[in-house]
Amino acid sequence: MKTQRLTLAQALVKHLAALRIETHDGQIQPYCGGVFTIFGHGNVAGMGEALVAERDRLPTFRAHNEQTMAHAAIAYAKASFRERIMAVSTSIGPGATNLVTAAAVAHVNRLPVLLLPGDVFATRRPDPVLQQIESFAQGDVSASDCFRPVTRYFDRLTRPEQILTALPRAIQMMTDPANCGPACLSLPQDVQAMAFDCPESFLQPELLRFRRPPADARELQAAVELLRGARQPLIVAGGGVLYSQAWDALRAFADAHGVPVVESHGGKSSLPWDHPLNLGAIGVDGVSGANELAREADLVFAVGTRLQDFTTGSHALFPQARLLSLNVQPYDAGKWSGSALVADARTGLEQLAPLLQGWAADPAWSERARRNAATTNARIQQLTTQVPQGVLPYDAEVIGAVRDSAAELGLDSGVQDVALCAAGTLPAELHKLWRASKPGNYHMEYGYSCMGYEVAGGLGVKMARPEQESIVFVGDGSYMMANSELATSLLLGRKMIVVILDNRGYGCIERLQLKTGSPSFNNMLDDCVPEGGERSQIDFALHARAMGADAVHVKDVAELKAAMVKARAATRTQVIVIDTTHTRITDGGCWWEVGIPEVSTRAEVQDAHARYLEAQQAQRV
Numbered sequence: 001m002k003t004q005r006l007t008l009a010q011a012l013v014k015h016l017a018a019l020r021i022e023t024h025d026g027q028i029q030p031y032c033g034g035v036f037t038i039f040g041h042g043n044v045a046g047m048g049e050a051l052v053a054e055r056d057r058l059p060t061f062r063a064h065n066e067q068t069m070a071h072a073a074i075a076y077a078k079a080s081f082r083e084r085i086m087a088v089s090t091s092i093g094p095g096a097t098n099l100v101t102a103a104a105v106a107h108v109n110r111l112p113v114l115l116l117p118g119d120v121f122a123t124r125r126p127d128p129v130l131q132q133i134e135s136f137a138q139g140d141v142s143a144s145d146c147f148r149p150v151t152r153y154f155d156r157l158t159r160p161e162q163i164l165t166a167l168p169r170a171i172q173m174m175t176d177p178a179n180c181g182p183a184c185l186s187l188p189q190d191v192q193a194m195a196f197d198c199p200e201s202f203l204q205p206e207l208l209r210f211r212r213p214p215a216d217a218r219e220l221q222a223a224v225e226l227l228r229g230a231r232q233p234l235i236v237a238g239g240g241v242l243y244s245q246a247w248d249a250l251r252a253f254a255d256a257h258g259v260p261v262v263e264s265h266g267g268k269s270s271l272p273w274d275h276p277l278n279l280g281a282i283g284v285d286g287v288s289g290a291n292e293l294a295r296e297a298d299l300v301f302a303v304g305t306r307l308q309d310f311t312t313g314s315h316a317l318f319p320q321a322r323l324l325s326l327n328v329q330p331y332d333a334g335k336w337s338g339s340a341l342v343a344d345a346r347t348g349l350e351q352l353a354p355l356l357q358g359w360a361a362d363p364a365w366s367e368r369a370r371r372n373a374a375t376t377n378a379r380i381q382q383l384t385t386q387v388p389q390g391v392l393p394y395d396a397e398v399i400g401a402v403r404d405s406a407a408e409l410g411l412d413s414g415v416q417d418v419a420l421c422a423a424g425t426l427p428a429e430l431h432k433l434w435r436a437s438k439p440g441n442y443h444m445e446y447g448y449s450c451m452g453y454e455v456a457g458g459l460g461v462k463m464a465r466p467e468q469e470s471i472v473f474v475g476d477g478s479y480m481m482a483n484s485e486l487a488t489s490l491l492l493g494r495k496m497i498v499v500i501l502d503n504r505g506y507g508c509i510e511r512l513q514l515k516t517g518s519p520s521f522n523n524m525l526d527d528c529v530p531e532g533g534e535r536s537q538i539d540f541a542l543h544a545r546a547m548g549a550d551a552v553h554v555k556d557v558a559e560l561k562a563a564m565v566k567a568r569a570a571t572r573t574q575v576i577v578i579d580t581t582h583t584r585i586t587d588g589g590c591w592w593e594v595g596i597p598e599v600s601t602r603a604e605v606q607d608a609h610a611r612y613l614e615a616q617q618a619q620r621v
Contacts, residue, residue, distance in 0.1 A: 003197040008160035008187070009050035011198045012116075015167055016087060017058035021175070021208040023083045024245045031171075031208055032114070033076060033086050033463065034059035036069035040091025041130065042118025046192025047089045061492060064484035066090050068456035070102030072485060073113045075453075075460025077106075079418065079440060082180055082243050083210070084464070087114040092189065093131025097143050101450065103150040106182035108447035109266075110239070110306075110329075112174035115151065115184040119144050122158045122188040144186035152181035158188065160196040168205075175208055177243070177344060178329045212244075213328060215343035215351050223341045224355045226324050230299035231362040233259050234318075236282060236311065239266025240304015240327060246346035247271065247439050250303065253349050258361040259301070260369030262290040264311045265427065265446040267304065269436035273414060274377065276370045283317065284310040284592040285428030287379075289372030291590050293365075294318045304345040306332045310446065312620075314593035319620040336620055380433050383586060387557045392581040395429035398501055401557045402471060403435060405564035417469045418443050418461050422453035424475040425508040425582060426501065432586050441468075452482030458496040459489045469568060470496040477506045479540065487547040489573045497567045498549075499560075500540050500577045507582020516596055517605030524582075544575035551575035591615045 006014070019031040037060060039048055051060045063069030066088070073086035090096050096117035106113045120132045120142050128134050135141040148154050153173045155166045163185075170183035215223070227233065241250055247270050254261050254277045261271055262282035271278040279290040286294075294300070294317050302325040305311060312318070315336060323338030326348045333340035341348055360366070384400025387393060406413035414437030421427050422445040436442040443461055445453045458472035479500050489496055505524035513523060520527055525536040544551035550570060554560045560578050567574035593616070596609040 002200040004200060004203065005195055006198040007046060007050065007193050007195050008157065008163050009046040009192040010053070011160070011163050011196075011202060012167060012185075013047070013050040013054050013058060014203045015205055017054045018203060019171070019205050019208065021083060024081075024210065028207070029084060031084060032058060033084050034061055035087045035089055036061045036063050036073055037089040038063055038066055038069065038091070038095060040095050040118070042092035042095065042189045043089050043116075043187070043192070044091070046187070046189060047116065047118075051089075061488075063488050065482060066095050066098035067102050068452065068482045068485045069488070070099050070113060070115065071105065071450070071453045071456035072460035072463070072488075074102060074106045074109070074111050075420070075443065075445075075457035076464045077111050077113060078109070079443060079461045079464035081245060081440065082112055085112045085114055085174060087116055089116040090118060091131075092118040092120055092129075093133075093143060097146055100146045100150060103147055103182045103184065105445060105448045105450050105453065107150050107152065109445065110180050110243075111182070112180050113182045114170060114174065115147065115182055117144050117147070117184065117186055118192070119156060119186045119188040121190045123190055142186070144184070147184040147186070150182070151184040152179055153183040154186070155184070156186040156188070157191055160191060160194040164199070164202055171208070175210060177210060177213070212344040212347045213342070215341050215348050219341050220351055220355070222339055223324055223326070223352065226299060226322060226339055227301070227352070227356060228359050230322070232297050232365045233299040233301055233361050234293055234297035234321070235259050235261045236264060236300060236302045236305055237261055237267035237270040238264045238303060238305025238311075240345045241267050241270040242439055244304060244328070244345035245439070246304070246349060249346045249349040251275065253353065256353070257356060257359060258363065258366030260293060260366065260373075262286070262294065264305050264308070265431055265444045268431060268434075268442040268444070269439050272437045273435040274437070276373060277366070279369060279373050280376050281431040282311060283313055284589050285431045286590065287376050287432050287588045289376045291317060291588070293369060293372065295320075297321045299324060302326070302338070303349070304328075307335050308447070309593065313590040315620040316615060316618040317590050319618055380435075384433055392579055393557050394581050394584040395426055395501060396433055396586050397557050398499065398560060398578060398580065399429060399433050399473075401561040402473075402499060402564055405561050405568065408561075408565045409568055411568070412437065414438065414441065417441060417471050418465060419471050419473060420444070420454060420458050420461055421473045422446070422457065423449045423451040423478050424506070425585065426473045426475060428589070429586055430473060432588060440465075451478040454478055455483050455498060456485040458498065459485050459492075459494055462489070462494040462496050463492075466494070472496055472498040474498060474500055475507070476500060476502040476504065476538070476540065480538075483543075483547075486544060486549055486573065486575070490548040495571055495573050497564070498544070498573070498575045500575065501580045502540060502577060503580050503582040504536070505582070510582060511585070512594065515608070516594060517600070517602055517608035540577045541575065549573045549575045551577070553577040591618075
């Protein structure tokens with residue numbers, strides 16, 4: 001067996017640089033698109049030496065914050081439909097723990113990212129070192145143990161030879177369609193630099209391929225019987241449709257059987273926005289036409305969705321329907337006493353097709369769905385283009401201006417743009433109103449709904465899809481949480497457009513606070529000035545310019561549209577700021593369970609709790 005004398009870090013980096021994957025369309029691509037890192041003690045020596053030696057084969061990208069560089073890596077994987085990843089390397093201590101929130105984002109959303117935090121010395125000779133967390137009761141605990149509950153695979157390497165098994169296991173998990181998620185290899189700084197005789201076969205890994213698990217014959221037959229017995233079926237398309245690249249199979253199924261389709265946040269863009277049977281957004285932030293049919297469906301066919309509470313109206317939106325879940329992950333397929341069809345989404349739909357010949361939804365149901373879809377699209381056009389005068393704009397009007405600015409340059413926004421967001425009111429409005437004609441052109445982190453994902457996510461999207469426009473919609477609250485990767489986008493030459501909607505506070509939570517009976521408190525900036533404090537005055541355009549971006553604060557929607565035309569024609573990162581209101585929102589949606597206090601002296605809270613108890617009676621059990 002031929003070997004090379006290498007350090008653990010060198011073997012790891014060489015293996016990553018050599019990895020290739022066969023994508024669903026048959027192309028051979030590097031599996032790892034690069035490594036984001038901020039060097040410190042714990043990775044600058046071991047990983048740093050390995051990365052500089054392989055920089056021509058495996059790019060290294062310098063960032064400004066560990067959490068947000070991991071967000072960028074996660075967005076890269078999501079925009080690549082999980083077919084490619086990035087790795088993230090950090091120092092020990094706060095550099096490592098800054099990754100924990102991002103790990104949770106990836107875990108909840110079933111997205112692959114390889115986390116490589118530095119760890120304290122395995123020998124323990126210099127303990128306690130700078131930034132070391134000491135446990136009084138457990139000698140083997142370090143900060144990296146925080147990753148155990150928020151990763152799908154965790155390993156702390158205490159010998160360099162352990163990389164030979166640990167890294168392939170991490171890769172296997174990240175390429176497994178059912179178990180996909182973040183992997184963490186915790187790397188003590190001394191072990192990174194230790195040498196061993198590395199087999200050359202490890203440096204020449206086999207080509208990676210994705211498996212497509214078929215359905216069990218009995219589950220398939222049971223699913224066929226359920227579908228054939230349905231007259232008013234409804235498909236809920238989730239993120240699994242996109243990760244399986246099952247959009248053609250979904251479209252063929254809907255067309256062949258006249259089954260209307262609704263989309264979760266994860267599944268939006270599975271069908272083009274103008275497909276006649278695409279009812280659009282379902283759930284808490286769904287459109288009326290989609291939720292109306294959900295309440296009357298006799299069978300809900302959930303394809304590739306984990307049935308999050310926003311999709312199901314906290315399981316009160318369609319309790320009357322039979323539930324059939326096609327999902328590659330048995331945990332998700334078996335939720336809420338439904339019938340499970342465990343399979344890859346595309347394979348499962350293709351297996352069902354020949355077994356359902358001659359079956360179709362009730363023609364009146366299909367026709368009603370087409371009318372609802374047409375009515376919804378007309379309503380969206382109205383909401384996004386008719387801008388009232390004399391009042392601050394709200395999100396719908398901003399979305400319309402951003403979308404329609406593409407036409408000024410002869411572009412189709414539905415094809416050209418990837419719209420990205422994560423938290424606040426904007427996800428609800430984009431779910432209802434954004435028009436995506438191409439799979440993946442709606443990029444929403446709404447599993448963890450992590451404030452601060454947006455700017456970094458926009459960078460990751462642009463790195464994965466350089467030919468498209470990466471458009472970040474972000475509220476002032478989320479922008480203030482994390483914005484440093486705006487500077488990274490300029491450093492790396494990855495242009496994106498960031499649209500900041502400034503409603504002067506946490507307007508989304510302010511509305512929820514009032515709706516649950518509480519008074520306005522600690523959300524809007526102007527309500528949070530204590531005695532001796534000063535009213536917040538943040539010039540977001542000036543801030544963005546200070547980081548190197550081209551930025552402008554527009555006074556209205558007309559100026560926004562003109563600024564967007566210029567931004568599209570630019571070659572470097574653009575930021576556009578517009579003042580908006582949080583008091584106007586788009587109608588639609590359904591109930592969402594939020595715990596209301598049982599005891600309060602406020603009549604408003606008492607009334608809200610009574611409504612809460614009444615709404616609970618409709619939940620699926």
